[in-house]
Amino acid sequence: MAQYARGAAAVAVIRLHNPPVNALSLTVLQALEDGLKRADADPSVKAVMICGENGKFSAGADIRGFSSPKRHGVPLGPIISLIERSEKPVVAAIEGIALGGGLEVALGCHYRIAHVKAHMGFPEVTIGLLPGAEGTQRLPRLIGVPAALDIITTGRHIPATEALKLGLVDEVVEENTVEAAIRFANKVIGQPLGPRRLSLKPVPKLPNMEAFLSEALVKVKKQAHGCLAPELCFQAVKAATEQPFADGVRKERELFNILLTSGQAQALQYAFFAEREVQKWTTPNGASWKSTSPQPIRKAAVIGLGTMGRGIVTSLVKANIPVVALEQNVEYLNMGRKAVMLLLEREAMKMEQGAQTLDFHNPARLQFTVDFDVLHDVDLVIEAVFENMALKKEIFHKLSRICKPGAFLCTNTSALNIDEIASATSRPHQVIGTHFFSPAHVMRLLEIIYGHHTSPTAIATAVQLAKALKKVGVVVGNCFGFVGNRMMFPYVQQAVFLVEEGSRPEAVDQVLEDFGFKIGPFRMSDLAGLDVGWRSRKGQGLTGASLPPGTPARQRHGHRYSPLPDLLCENSRFGQKTGKGWYQYEKAGGRTAKPDPWLHNFLAQYRDTHHIKTRFIDQEEILERCLFSLINEGFDILAEGIAAGPEHLDVIYINGYGWPKHRGGPMFYASTIGLPRILAKLQKYSEAHPDVPGLQPSAFLKKLVAMGNPPLKEWMSYQSRQSNKL
Numbered sequence: 064m065a066q067y068a069r070g071a072a073a074v075a076v077i078r079l080h081n082p083p084v085n086a087l088s089l090t091v092l093q094a095l096e097d098g099l100k101r102a103d104a105d106p107s108v109k110a111v112m113i114c115g116e117n118g119k120f121s122a123g124a125d126i127r128g129f130s131s132p133k134r135h136g137v138p139l140g141p142i143i144s145l146i147e148r149s150e151k152p153v154v155a156a157i158e159g160i161a162l163g164g165g166l167e168v169a170l171g172c173h174y175r176i177a178h179v180k181a182h183m184g185f186p187e188v189t190i191g192l193l194p195g196a197e198g199t200q201r202l203p204r205l206i207g208v209p210a211a212l213d214i215i216t217t218g219r220h221i222p223a224t225e226a227l228k229l230g231l232v233d234e235v236v237e238e239n240t241v242e243a244a245i246r247f248a249n250k251v252i253g254q255p256l257g258p259r260r261l262s263l264k265p266v267p268k269l270p271n272m273e274a275f276l277s278e279a280l281v282k283v284k285k286q287a288h289g290c291l292a293p294e295l296c297f298q299a300v301k302a303a304t305e306q307p308f309a310d311g312v313r314k315e316r317e318l319f320n321i322l323l324t325s326g327q328a329q330a331l332q333y334a335f336f337a338e339r340e341v342q343k344w345t346t347p348n349g350a351s352w353k354s355t356s357p358q359p360i361r362k363a364a365v366i367g368l369g370t371m372g373r374g375i376v377t378s379l380v381k382a383n384i385p386v387v388a389l390e391q392n393v394e395y396l397n398m399g400r401k402a403v404m405l406l407l408e409r410e411a412m413k414m415e416q417g418a419q420t421l422d423f424h425n426p427a428r429l430q431f432t433v434d435f436d437v438l439h440d441v442d443l444v445i446e447a448v449f450e451n452m453a454l455k456k457e458i459f460h461k462l463s464r465i466c467k468p469g470a471f472l473c474t475n476t477s478a479l480n481i482d483e484i485a486s487a488t489s490r491p492h493q494v495i496g497t498h499f500f501s502p503a504h505v506m507r508l509l510e511i512i513y514g515h516h517t518s519p520t521a522i523a524t525a526v527q528l529a530k531a532l533k534k535v536g537v538v539v540g541n542c543f544g545f546v547g548n549r550m551m552f553p554y555v556q557q558a559v560f561l562v563e564e565g566s567r568p569e570a571v572d573q574v575l576e577d578f579g580f581k582i583g584p585f586r587m588s589d590l591a592g593l594d595v596g597w598r599s600r601k602g603q604g605l606t607g608a609s610l611p612p613g614t615p616a617r618q619r620h621g622h623r624y625s626p627l628p629d630l631l632c633e634n635s636r637f638g639q640k641t642g643k644g645w646y647q648y649e650k651a652g653g654r655t656a657k658p659d660p661w662l663h664n665f666l667a668q669y670r671d672t673h674h675i676k677t678r679f680i681d682q683e684e685i686l687e688r689c690l691f692s693l694i695n696e697g698f699d700i701l702a703e704g705i706a707a708g709p710e711h712l713d714v715i716y717i718n719g720y721g722w723p724k725h726r727g728g729p730m731f732y733a734s735t736i737g738l739p740r741i742l743a744k745l746q747k748y749s750e751a752h753p754d755v756p757g758l759q760p761s762a763f764l765k766k767l768v769a770m771g772n773p774p775l776k777e778w779m780s781y782q783s784r785q786s787n788k789l
């Protein structure tokens with residue numbers, strides 16, 4: 064609702080009230096409208112002030128309302144026009160946040176006063192929409208087209224200080240914003256309101272508007288990766304430059320409705336709520352966020368300053384957590400220190416642009432050492448050495464002797480067994496997996512893996528740490544590759560099989576990039592380094608010296624195996640780092656992938672050697688075999704209770720593996736395709752490739768199809784757990 068009161072003699076106060084973020088539900092809008100009419104009707108009221116309850120203006124329209132059949136209730140646009148038309152000055156007091164429809168309400172007001180810590184923005188684009196309550200028409204009139212386009216097409220939140228520079232707010236205050244706004248309202252009583260009504264203002268002209276808009280469109284399209292909303296946001300702002308306000312509003316509404324019914328908005332809104340849902344973690348034995356409190360992390364340590372360790376240290380420093388960074392010797396320490404300092408300097412520069420500072424020269428906040436004993440008083444250690452079980456166990460054994468009893472011991476591993484690492488310590492309940500993604504100071508995902516003995520407090524602390532690092536922590540069970548990499552194995556395997564059978568790396572990558580992945584599987588292997596997987600396969604005895612003599616080249620344990628990635632590594636083709644992999648690059652460390660005739664020739668010879676009959680493989684088969692095998696593994700993961708729900712898998716894929724967010728994550732995508740279709744296709748492909756387990760339909764998928772293809776929200780109610788992992 065919205066509460067109506069008198070703030071001072073002549074000023075009526077309308078306070079938006081809908082905890083926790085004052086979303087503009089139908090009830091709130093109705094109350095806002097009632098408040099405005101009441102103020103208008105009361106001759107003793109000379110000005111109106113609109114603010115939000117609980118130090119927050121408003122997070123905008125109630126997102127859940129967009130999927131509700133009753134969404135056509137009190138429309139926001141006309142209420143904003145009502146505010147603007149008021150003959151009494153209306154002042155917005157912006158505290159905390161004014162986002163989406165919340166900012167549109169503020170733009171309807173004649174004046175805006177913001178607290179210095181407030182943030183504003185139009186995040187609609189991130190949930191597949193556009194500002195649909197006249198925001199695309201008012202904002203360019205207020206701050207000009209370039210700044211408005213930037214805010215509307217990116218959805219970024221801007222701090223109050225930037226908003227003041229842009230002219231989005233009239234004043235920024237450090238004191239009580241509501242009181243300041245009431246004082247302000249009193250001052251402006253009687254002043255002419257015409258110039259303050261944004262719908263009456265012309266859009267500021269640019270000398271080269273047409274050229275500016277065509278360049279901007281190219282940029283928007285390039286960044287959209289197949290997502291519709293940014294381009295339609297652009298079209299709505301463009302309409303403001305070409306048409307009178309009322310026509311622009313009509314265009315905005317039309318574009319809004321296209322987006323609302325596009326399917327992408329549904330996927331993006333699912334992703335928004337999925338991200339929040341996974342914070343409410345549970346484990347199969349009943350531990351959960353509700354009954355567990357995290358321990359405070361006042362000081363942390365990172366062991367190993369390779370690529371991952373450097374990023375993790377940077378993340379911790381940015382989160383204001385004092386860090387001790389440890390390396391095995393002075394030479395590695397100095398290399399690591401230099402790299403970390405460089406990263407931090409770059410981050411500090413970025414933060415300065417947003418008027419924030421980063422303190423990393425103070426040894427009390429960041430200390431480098433080769434001495435394990437320095438770790439005696441830290442609350443949490445993140446080990447980030449390379450993937451070698453013996454080395455990790457040696458480190459954990461040492462840590463359990465040196466660290467104080469309450470300290471949590473985290474391992475940054477992408478596949479290794481958490482229980483085995485924990486077994487090297489005297490405190491397995493405090494050992495937990497924290498799988499960061501590279502670059503660790505940029506990527507949002509943190510896979511949090513509990514082992515057999517991990518305590519709920521350790522899980523809650525890792526989740527809290529993820530939050531402090533501004534990451535999305537997803538709690539999952541312990542199995543080889545956990546969730547993300549486990550689902551990735553069959554996907555990459557299919558990609559390689561397709562190339563064996565006649566496709567090319569560039570064709571496979573193209574199909575998956577057209578689907579919306581930022582980067583296809585072969586480009587991704589080249590970027591990550593082919594040697595990483597090679598080392599792991601050698602460790603598993605799948606290739607290299609430990610492979611028993613007489614093992615068929617294309618078979619392991621009775622299943623199909625492709626030695627192609629191993630052969631590339633034997634030819635020193637490790638990807639970008641060596642300038643050659645599945646593609647060729649301009650030099651070692653180069654980034655521009657070009658198709659490589661050597662590789663095509665090599666593939667032709669390989670197929671001849673192994674008597675593989677080449678065939679044409681169409682885009683549909685490429686897409687289905689790669690994606691459906693990944694999804695299939697997801698169903699097994701759900702059946703085993705490794706993840707608490709499909710949302711977890713989707714959040715992992717969106718935030719860690721470049722899955723196109725506008726397709727809502729692999730399991731959401733599966734639900735939109737329909738499980739019967741996925742099952743039928745998997746059956747078809749597994750009949751053609753009976754020696755590929757990844758294509759054999761998951762029993763859980765079959766069960767869901769047999770139960771009538773229930774909606775995603777209901778899947779887990781059909782899961783009879785096959786193995787309890789905690």
Ligand SMILES: CCCCCCC[C@H](O)CC(=O)SCCNC(=O)CCNC(=O)[C@H](O)C(C)(C)COP(=O)([O-])OP(=O)([O-])OC[C@H]1O[C@@H](n2cnc3c(N)ncnc32)[C@H](O)[C@@H]1OP(=O)([O-])[O-]
Nearest residue numbers: 084086122123124125126127162163164186194195196339
């Ligand atoms: C003709 C057509 C007319 C159409 C008119 C269109 C109008 C307009 O242009 C469209 C919009 O405004 S679109 C909207 C544009 N606005 C946006 O896209 C803003 C989206 N929101 C955010 O970005 C973040 O939530 C905040 C930064 C607000 C707070 O972050 P934080 O402090 O980390 O907190 P947190 O954990 O994130 O949230 C706490 C709880 O609040 C919940 N919730 C939040 N916003 C909600 C909403 N709008 N709604 C409902 N619920 C919302 C959230 O789910 C969570 O619930 P839980 O049950 O406790 O899990």
